[in-house]
Amino acid sequence: MDLFKADRERITSDSARVGSALRVHDWFQKAPFLTLGQLVERTELTAPTVYAALADLERLGIIEEVTGRKRGRVYRYARYLDILSEGTEPLDR
Numbered sequence: 001m002d003l004f005k006a007d008r009e010r011i012t013s014d015s016a017r018v019g020s021a022l023r024v025h026d027w028f029q030k031a032p033f034l035t036l037g038q039l040v041e042r043t044e045l046t047a048p049t050v051y052a053a054l055a056d057l058e059r060l061g062i063i064e065e066v067t068g069r070k071r072g073r074v075y076r077y078a079r080y081l082d083i084l085s086e087g088t089e090p091l092d093r
Contacts (some may be wrong), residue, residue: 003079004029007062014060020045020053028063032077032084 007025015021023043027034034042039050054075057063063075 003083007060007079010060010062011057015053015056017049017053017056020049021056024050024053024057025062028057028075028077028080032081033066033074035072035074 011021040047064078065073066076067074
């Protein structure tokens with residue numbers, strides 16, 4: 001919850017598109033891997049609006065694009081995934 005709160009504060013203070021960036025951020029809290037198409041469908045925002053929000057979130061270091069492609073990009077909420085995977089590292093034997 002602390003991560004979500006801190007990221008929301010960063011979005012509110014540093015994003016050029018606060019409303020759409022917060023809506024996109026809300027969806028990343030529910031599903032830490034998403035595509036542009038999924039976000040357009042779920043947020044009911046236009047593709048250009050979602051793309052601009054993704055660019056803001058990426059610039060703020062909140063999400064990152066993981067495919068390296070021009071089409072069909074997948075974005076992830078990296079720090080959230082790091083928290084979710086804490087304690088799941090294999091034990092050295």
